[in-house]
Amino acid sequence: MARFFLLLLLFVAIVLELALTGGAFFAPALTLGKFGVKYGPETAFLGYITGWFLLFVSVVAGLAFAWVWQRRPRFAALCYLLGLWWVGIGVGIYVAFGKPDNLLLDSLKGALLVLLAWRCQGGRMPVRRY
Numbered sequence: 001m002a003r004f005f006l007l008l009l010l011f012v013a014i015v016l017e018l019a020l021t022g023g024a025f026f027a028p029a030l031t032l033g034k035f036g037v038k039y040g041p042e043t044a045f046l047g048y049i050t051g052w053f054l055l056f057v058s059v060v061a062g063l064a065f066a067w068v069w070q071r072r073p074r075f076a077a078l079c080y081l082l083g084l085w086w087v088g089i090g091v092g093i094y095v096a097f098g099k100p101d102n103l104l105l106d107s108l109k110g111a112l113l114v115l116l117a118w119r120c121q122g123g124r125m126p127v128r129r130y
Helices: 002-026 028-034 044-069 075-097 100-120
Strands: none
Touching (some): 002 100, 028 044
């Protein structure tokens, strides 16, 4: 059951990250506006870099999804990395900018990811050895 919820969480995270990625590449003014940045010639580079950054996170989340789906033995390390990343992002944005919505969304997503990966790890989830 934990594996199902881990896959579901990763799928939702991938969809959200890809939506933000598409926004950063195809609607940078709207995306940067959501982060409180006014789009202009000085911030166009920031929008471009943000898009590539979000694409990288989407690819890592996709890889974690594939590893959990295939029951790879080292799926948990990737899930822990992503989970701690999102917890750090949420807490960092809250501390630096005082935005509790990011604290709730990112940190909760990261904490759930770490908890579900831990729950699936070891003898609880049979893994395929390569």
